[in-house]
Amino acid sequence: MAVLNKIRQRSVFLIVIIALALFSFVLADLIRNGGAISQKAESTIATINGQDIDRTDFAKKVEAASRNFGGRGSSIQAVNYVWNQEVREVVFGEQFEELGIEVGADQVNTLLEESLANNPTFQNEAGVFDKAKMQEYVANVKETSPQAYQQWLDYEASIGKGARQETYLTMIKAGIGSTLKEGELVYKMENDKVDIKYVQLPYTSIPDADITISDSEIQSYISAHAEEYQAEASRSIKYVMFKEEPSEEDENQVMSDVSALLNDRVEFNKDTSTTDSILGFRNIKDAKSFVNQHSALKFDDRFVFKKDLPSVVADTLYNLEIGDVYGPYKDKEYIKISKIVANKQMPDSVKASHILISWEGLGTAGDTKRTKEEAKTLADSILTVTKADKTKFAALAPEFSADSSNKDKGGDLGYFVPGAMVPAFNTFCFESETGDQGIVETQFGYHIITIEDQKNFQKAVQVATIAQKVEPSEKTINEIFTETTKFQISAKDKDFETVSKEGELTVRPVNKVKELDENIPGLGANRSIVQWAFNEESKVGDIKRFDIPEGYAVVQLTAKSEKGLMTVKDATAKVKSILIKEKKAEQLKSKITGSALDAIAKNQGQTVKTASSLSMKTPTIGGAGTEPKVVGTAFALETGTVSKPVVGTNGVYVIEVTKKTPGSGLDTYMSYAAQATKKNAEQVNTKVFEALKEAAEIEDKRAKFY
Secondary structure, three states: OHHHHHHHHOHHHHHHHHHHHHHHHHHHHHHHOOHHHHHHHHHEEEEEOOEEEEHHHHHHHHHHHHHHHOOOOOHHHHHHHHHHHHHHHHHHHHHHHHHOOOOOHHHHHHHHHHHOOOOHHHEOOOOOEOHHHHHHHHHHHHHHOHHHHHHHHHHHHHHHHHHHHHHHHHHHHHOOOOOHHHHHHHHHHHHOEEEEEEEEEEHHHOOHHHOOOOHHHHHHHHHHOHHHHEEOOEEEEEEEEEEOOOOHHHHHHHHHHHHOOOOOEEEEEOOOOEEEEEOOOOOOOOHHHHHHHHOOOOOOOOOEOHHHOOOOOHHHHHOOOOOOEEEEEEEOOEEEEEEEEEEEEEEEEEEEEEEEEOOOOOOOOOOOOOOHHHHHHHHHHHHHHHHHOHHHHHHHHHHHOOOOOOHHHOOEEEEEOOOOOOHHHHHHHHHOOOOOEEEEEEOOEEEEEEEEEEEEEEEEEEEEEEEEEOOOOHHHHHHHHHHHHHHHHHHHHOOHHHHHHHOOOOOEEEEEEEOOOOEEOOOEEOHHHHHHHHOOOOOOOOEEEEEEOOEEEEEEEEEEEOOEEOOHHHHHHHHHHHHHHHHHHHHHHHHOOOOOHHHHHHHOOOOOEEEEEEOOOOOEEOOOEEOHHHHHHHHHOOOOOEOOOEEOOOEEEEEEEEEEEOOOOOOOOHHHHHHHHHHHHHOHHHHHHHHHHHHOOEEEOHHHHO
16 A cells, blocks of 8 residues: 555656656657658658659659650650659649639530540541540440549540640730831841951961960859859769670580581480480471470571571572581571571562451451451452452552552552561562462451562572570679679779779779769660769769679769869860950950051951841851851941951951941831741740749759659
């Protein structure tokens, strides 16, 4: 009882202790997991104007974009595509909300009907869009395919977003206009002309080597033009490659293995406890089965001409007799042995026509509803007619052929070479005779074919070839891995370049890799290297080995450049040429004395040149190049007046206006004002998005996840 009383007396104290213990437990868990803020950061791929973009949703959209690209784009291209869509949606969405731009259901339905009007799925028998068919389709996919239904909802939503965006941009375009005075200015820039005499002191008259530009001058210029010289964060690396290539020993082993297939051999049969005689490639009768059993490349039953044989052995193979064997020989990455199975005379090109009869379910069917059996019956009927009267072939093609590329030409395919058509079609054309007609079935349908002409008959051979690819053995792969590991360890202890030179390895530098770059020159797509280079824990001088399709790359991080003003080193290539030109201009200006062109030209070893009919719209001076500042100065001078030195694009000029010819003028400049308005309106779609994107506050974390 005494103990219980003491506990009761200290109950408040105990509650506080328990509460603190629970709090510390929760706090420790938060610290271990990075805290709530960190967890949120892990689930957010970007923040645009305060709006978080969920990483999971973004990933789903990237996956969908990759599917739509159909293998034609890389993963990072899909990421960038979705990124632009997300940024566009947020920045435009804010504008829609602020302006109250909405799109009603009726408008969306109308736009859907317009966009789907030419889709056969939603057309009736008359080929006209049928709203009921669209509703039936939506109801069907909703019940049968959640994925397809979601795609439909996404498409419907995109139509609505597109309509809101079009409304917004149309409102902006409506506010764009040009006055008649602006139209007159456009007219004058195009039609007012000026003639001049000029002396040019070209920049090339002073060698670049005579001009000294210091780093401090470059730094001053960069600082004065900071907006123009902003750089993205970048990394520089260098690497050496260790390719998993087969050794000479590997090649010799494959050569030996292939050679062993040539001759007959005796094998012990465990099942019968007897020895069996196994025919080799020289004596085998069924070459096709033998090749398919022992070769990495399956038997090719085509007859080929000499030009189609491997160039290294073409002369030899083409002149072998039927049954003769040649090899082993090396052809690129394969060791091969070849046997002549047959030969015959064949045309090297055939001219043919066809009528393609399709059936429902094929990609060539279109609106056709006939069955395969009905298609065969139709094809047989057409063949009967054309065999009886060949002249009817060209007339029947436009009516019945599903091949729209030539149906209006009577089905004429022109001349084609062996292998240009699908196998069954090719076989009929090159193994039949001129004038033959027949039916061939392919994945496109039934082809009624007529052979119009065959040219240049020559010997073709059918070759059975056993090919085994020369690949690095396990021993070779292990040796390459060991060599790579030794280099990696040595390069960490010594200088990367020195170790590479000792091993006669080529070092490949790659400078200014951006955070979202995908390709490394010489290595192709390799995001893992880029991500490592930008990892906060990676330090300049660090070395790491990466697996690549060809083997391994050992990479060293050589430099880090953070986002901000460009360094002198990075800006030198661009800025130095600008400063050189500025210093040359000052030197050339200081050489000019007097005000008469003839005297200036004589003093500088130049000549007085002329240029006629110059305009502000196209400020190109014959013999000097495009010089807008010089031409602009000319229009500002009175006739007969000599200018002060003008610093141009290609030199320093002194000019004299000899004649001014104003445009004849118009009663109204409405057409020119309209032209200026149209030009400005055409830029709205692009420039509005660029402006909204530039004004947005964007925190981009894509590189962390991709």
